[in-house]
Amino acid sequence: MPLFYRRGFRRLLQQGLYVAATGLLFWYIYDALNLREFGFGFLSDPAAFKVANQWLIDIDGVTNSRITMYLVGVWASLRVVFVAILLSTVVGIVVGVSRLSSNWLVARMAMLYVEVFRNTPLLVQVVLVYAIFLVGAPIIQEVLNIGDFAFVSNRGVAIPWPVPDAGLWGLPDWGVGVWVALLIAIGAVAMTVRRQRQDRERATGQPQYGNRWAFGIFAVGALVTFIVLGLPVSIDRPYVEGTRYLEGMVIRPEFAALTIGLTLYTGAFNAEIVRGSIQALPRGQTEAANAVGLSAYQRMTLIILPQALRQMIPSITNQYLNVNKNSSLAYAVLYDDLFRVAGIIQNKAGHALEMFFVIIVTYMLISLVISAVMNLVNARVTRVGV
């Protein structure tokens, strides 16, 4: 048999070629990296630029390092992702349930929403929302004043916002931290009471009103500590001076456009997941709920949704991961997310390869955290008997 047709030789040849090709590829990459002075030292140089200040971040970029500014961008991305995930879940549940409503109008409206937002590109939606905001909202000179309470213009929406306050006893800056710590402690107590009462309810069959007790304890505790500490938080009301918003909290159009776009788009997909999960439940569940005389609301909140939500977690996790990745569309609406800030750094410092490496690692980390949290939730809700 000729050498080429021998099995052993051909295997050797195949593997040899494979190893050679892989080796060449890595050599090529190594060579290319060397040629570019691959390294991350440039990230500690001064940034010398500024991005829009975000909630909790008040930073002057001229003296900060590039990595600090990058983290500001990461924080901006996280805010959008967090809010969009929360809102899109709410939208998904409401719309998903509405699609199954026996009310013709409600069901059709929900369907229309889903079909419109599921079948158009997210980029189009985000840019459209931003354009609507810029063109549709009044200019700052003609700001829409909602009872001196909130203001709407195409510079953003200004709303009242709680801020730490020295209060009656002249607390230091960290005074509000004491109150927050107390709130957490009171919350823990309330949750413990709730659990004990629920256990007793299960054991005795007598209603123990665990939720009401927990809420009551928390509300009273929060109010009492708030007064005792001398009102450590005050509400900052916005006002307009010239063309500037002062005080309060300004929701910038860029943030709003991206968050609304992500919410509407992801909400449509979530609604379908919710609808599918509910329809996948055996009909017997609904019939059983009806048989024991539960109202439609009770049937949904006590029987259907708890089981349906359990089923939909794996699919909805994918949607959350998509929110994270799609948040990079900030690029289209002038929002300073991590991708844009990375672009600024890259333009000043070169090192595109390193910057993209950092970007990819960041998105992966955020995604992995989302997955990990959702896996925890999944493990918890799929446990029978909880």
Place this chain on the structure above:
Amino acid sequence: MRLPSLKGRRLVSALLFAGAALVAGAVIGACTSDEDQQQAQAVEQQTQQQDQDQPAAQVSGEPRGNTLQLIMDRGMLKCGVKQTQPLFGNRDEDGNVTGFDIEFCKAIAAAVLKDADAVEYIDASDASTRFELLADGQIDILIRTTTITSSRDMELDVDFAQTTFYTGQGFAVRKDSGINSTRDMANAAICVQTGTTTEQNVADHFTDIGLDYEPTGGLSQDVAAAFFEGRCDVLTADASDLASRIVVRDNADDYKILPQIISKEPLAPGVRDYDSDWKDVVNWVVHGLIRAEEIGLTQANVAANAANPPNTEVARLLGVPFEGGSVSTLGFEVVDAQFIQRAIAAVGNYGEIYDREIGDAIPRDCTLNALARPLPSEAVDCGPGEGGIMYALPYR
């Protein structure tokens, strides 16, 4: 466990084989495609030489081969240009790229390749990747309203040729805004182009004057659109950029550009580091176009002057004999002595390019872009501190 059937195993090994062959082909192909062959060889040679006496990390920035030769062999100039800025580099409805920067691509193509249309316009509109395009060899030259700065010149793989346009960072505001200088901009919302020197200039400037501001950053055309919708009080960019954004608007009269200029922005073509022959050609084409304006050579009269040069200098600049004897000292092995003549014939002199592409949108008289020594017929009275610095280096 059962072994997979013989058929299945054959399939697997065939797939592996095909995959390996594909990868090998791709790698070899990437290394030796026609266009990059010369460059790759040059890089290899240089790398080998450098490896002997220098650490590997310092290989970057060493000679990359001769771009001029590469362009001649390819017969096509790859020009990285902006496609989103009226006046300088813009793509019109028909897909044609036009503008001030584009004219220099044409001039260089005419000079080097004897054909002003032998240019491939590669989109370098995104400021944040333009230098990568150049360093990667995807473009031969970057003519894209790019400012010369020390950090770019020293840190990036870019070398700048002669400045083609002098501008500076300015501010545009609505006329009714009551803003007359940056002192009036406390906490103002400012639309800033990202990925440019403008962000740093404005950050530095506001630090210096001790005021705060709220930036909204984005691509040049996006922030301009946001500004015109009233998103920001102020739009900041190169004054030339601001003018190009305002001039195309119907309500251009509602806006003004403040006289205050907070930076120097000399816009120049960029080439790769350590590529002297190529940079020389680019430099002397730009100087040649300026010189042509200084001595009154135009697109219309260049042929007549070449046929019958009035003096030795014109003969030398156009690469033609004077009174029967050669006076030319121009040109390289690969570029003949008539390269400036072809550039002028293709696009006209510097002043003609300016009038055609920019014209009254950005007045030229008494600005840095005027000739340092205007033609007597065009001389205008400029105030103190005004006047042009466009000054061609001598051809001899």
